[in-house]
Amino acid sequence: MMRPVLTALTLAVLFIPRAAVAEPVSMERAAELYDTYCAQCHGMSRNGKGVNTTGLSVQPRDHTDTKAMADLPDDQIRLVIEEGGLAVNKSILMPAWGEAMNPDEIAAMVRYLRQVCKCGN
Amino acid sequence: MIRMHLSLMAILAVVLALPTQARSEPLAVCAQCHTLSESDVPDDLISHRLTREAPDLHYAGAKFNEEWLVHWLQKPTRIRPAGVFFGRHVEASENGQDVVATEGLPEHPAFGEEDARAIAAALMQKREGAASLIPAGAYSGKGNVRFGKMAFNKLRGCVACHENAPGEGGVSGPELHSASIRLQPDFIATMIAKPQEIEPRSWMPHLQMSDRDVQNLTAYLMSLDVGEEQ
Numbered sequence: 001m002m003r004p005v006l007t008a009l010t011l012a013v014l015f016i017p018r019a020a021v022a023e024p025v026s027m028e029r030a031a032e033l034y035d036t037y038c039a040q041c042h043g044m045s046r047n048g049k050g051v052n053t054t055g056l057s058v059q060p061r062d063h064t065d066t067k068a069m070a071d072l073p074d075d076q077i078r079l080v081i082e083e084g085g086l087a088v089n090k091s092i093l094m095p096a097w098g099e100a101m102n103p104d105e106i107a108a109m110v111r112y113l114r115q116v117c118k119c120g121n
Numbered sequence: 122m123i124r125m126h127l128s129l130m131a132i133l134a135v136v137l138a139l140p141t142q143a144r145s146e147p148l149a150v151c152a153q154c155h156t157l158s159e160s161d162v163p164d165d166l167i168s169h170r171l172t173r174e175a176p177d178l179h180y181a182g183a184k185f186n187e188e189w190l191v192h193w194l195q196k197p198t199r200i201r202p203a204g205v206f207f208g209r210h211v212e213a214s215e216n217g218q219d220v221v222a223t224e225g226l227p228e229h230p231a232f233g234e235e236d237a238r239a240i241a242a243a244l245m246q247k248r249e250g251a252a253s254l255i256p257a258g259a260y261s262g263k264g265n266v267r268f269g270k271m272a273f274n275k276l277r278g279c280v281a282c283h284e285n286a287p288g289e290g291g292v293s294g295p296e297l298h299s300a301s302i303r304l305q306p307d308f309i310a311t312m313i314a315k316p317q318e319i320e321p322r323s324w325m326p327h328l329q330m331s332d333r334d335v336q337n338l339t340a341y342l343m344s345l346d347v348g349e350e351q
Contacts, residue, residue: 032167035208037324040282040293043219044211051203051211051219052281052291084326093278095326099317 025108027115033105034112037097046116058091069117077110147239150230151178159250166322171206174227180319181244183252184308190241193303197229200299202284202292221292251319259314260306264340272338277328279338285345294325300342310339 035044041060043050048062063069079087081101085094101109114120148157154175156162162177163169203221204210210226211219232240273279283297284290290297300309308319314335316325330338 029167032171036167036170036322037326039208039219040291040324043213043217044208045213045217045219047217049213049216049218050293051207051221052293054218055290056281092276093281095278095328097326099327100322100324 025104027108027112030105030108030112033101033109037100038109041093056093058093060094063113063116064118066117066119069113070119074110074114077113078106081106081109147236147243151240151244157247162250170322170324171208173205175205178244179247179249180252180255182246182248183255184304185244186302186305187241187245189303190244191234191237194232194237194240195234197231199226200295200303202296207293254315254318255305255307255311257307259308260310260339260343261336262306262340264336264338266337266340266344269337269339269341269344272334273341277330277334277338282325285342297342298345299347301345302347306339306343309342310335313338 034042034046039046039050040052041050041056042048042063043053043060046063048060048065050060053060061068076088080090080094082096082098082103084096085091087096097106151157156173156177157179159179162179201207204226207221210222212222214220273285279285279297280290282291282294284292286298287296312319312325313328314330314332315327316323317327
């Protein structure tokens with residue numbers, strides 16, 4: 001009697017749509033997101049010297065700068081990623097990424113930046 | 122006599138069929154590097170963008186100008202100065218500045234005129250996915266070039282990622298000094314207005330521009346002198 005029920009439950013679990021299961025965003029995926037969106041200006045070395053920066057009027061933040069990054073609260077980092085530089089009275093050259101990354105990915109990016117700057121909290 | 126006649130007929134049929142076969146599948150060579158159908162685009166778009174060899178072409182018919190394709194396929198030039206994904210073609214210089222490692226950038230193959238025309242015609246039939254999001258008339262034709270230039274260079278920062286003249290501007294995005302001959306104006310306007318819908322997970326940000334800004338920027342890009350590319 002129990003076997004059909006268990007089989008049905010097992011099948012149901014196996015076929016839950018992937019989107020319905022919230023998977024935490026790994027640091028590996030956060031690094032890929034950084035490479036995709038951030039590295040063009042903040043650099044593949046995360047040092048603020050990306051391939052686009054030679055002609056920029058405002059230089060991007062160096063994410064390896066432990067002291068400067070430690071001064072930034074998580075909420076401010078999240079806000080500037082989601083809404084862009086103007087949201088925190090910084091340069092318009094930092095665009096809003098709120099439509100490219102979802103809130104979970106942005107939260108993971110904040111955690112990833114804490115690893116990069118070695119200023120985790 | 123009859124057998125010889127039939128053999129000649131068979132040979133003639135094969136000879137006639139060869140160019141027909143070549144013309145019937147002109148995109149086969151493109152498929153070696155490009156994704157040509159929306160259904161073939163992987164679900165994991167981030168990994169796809171980091172690893173793909175060439176841009177997706179499933180909506181090429183709503184993006185490119187056919188005459189430009191015919192010309193470019195015969196004499197291809199580099200459109201993305203740092204490659205399809207910049208991260209695969211940059212290296213840190215001595216002072217830590219990322220620079221493009223040009224020797225590693227792949228070259229696009231060149232085709233003869235007949236093949237180029239066949240490929241271009243087939244690409245113009247590609248209207249899947251984002252093509253339905255690009256309405257005719259997205260560019261009104263009434264933008265202000267001067268305001269568009271100001272937005273591109275200063276107010277919206279487009280120049281940080283795109284070149285508006287050869288060697289001037291950012292390199293992670295495609296060059297835009299050739300936009301007026303390369304791209305359809307309705308595509309340009311829609312890509313500026315909603316890049317993440319046209320190219321989901323693209324590293325082109327959605328800048329929440331007003332329609333006036335979109336029209337001005339499109340007008341500016343359509344006005345750029347393309348010089349020798351014409």
